[in-house]
Amino acid sequence: MNTIDSVVGKRIRASRRALGMSQADLGRAIGVRFQQVQKYETGANRVSASRLWAIADVLGVDVTQFFDGIEPVVASGVGKDARTRDTMSYLSDSEKLELVELFSALPSSQRQAVLAIIRSMADSEAHAALAAVT
Numbered sequence: 001m002n003t004i005d006s007v008v009g010k011r012i013r014a015s016r017r018a019l020g021m022s023q024a025d026l027g028r029a030i031g032v033r034f035q036q037v038q039k040y041e042t043g044a045n046r047v048s049a050s051r052l053w054a055i056a057d058v059l060g061v062d063v064t065q066f067f068d069g070i071e072p073v074v075a076s077g078v079g080k081d082a083r084t085r086d087t088m089s090y091l092s093d094s095e096k097l098e099l100v101e102l103f104s105a106l107p108s109s110q111r112q113a114v115l116a117i118i119r120s121m122a123d124s125e126a127h128a129a130l131a132a133v134t
Helices: 003-018 023-030 035-042 049-059 094-105 110-131
Strands: 070-072 085-088
Touching: 003 035, 003 049, 003 094, 023 049, 085 110
Parallel strands: none
Antiparallel strands: 070 085
């Protein structure tokens, strides 16, 4: 399995879930069974360009959304050997998506307060991890 296929599949899943659409609904809309949608979403099967275009259309997103934030880690890797870093991997985590949605609903002053708390917690964790190593 190619890592890019996996990332694209995760993005399909995240977009579908954000709409509250089932795999069966997406499958019907693009002319495949839900099992095929499962294979696309896990990266087990590659999505052809035309099928990806249809999926983007049904989900109401630009096809480039499935590739945004994918960056090469090693320039020498190609094909199945290519390694990538998905800078938008949070899209496949329902807790992180919920956090983003709730955060976005806050007024600006509260968002700043929440960010200050999270930064403080992250700094404490980083210091604790460093202390454990030394």
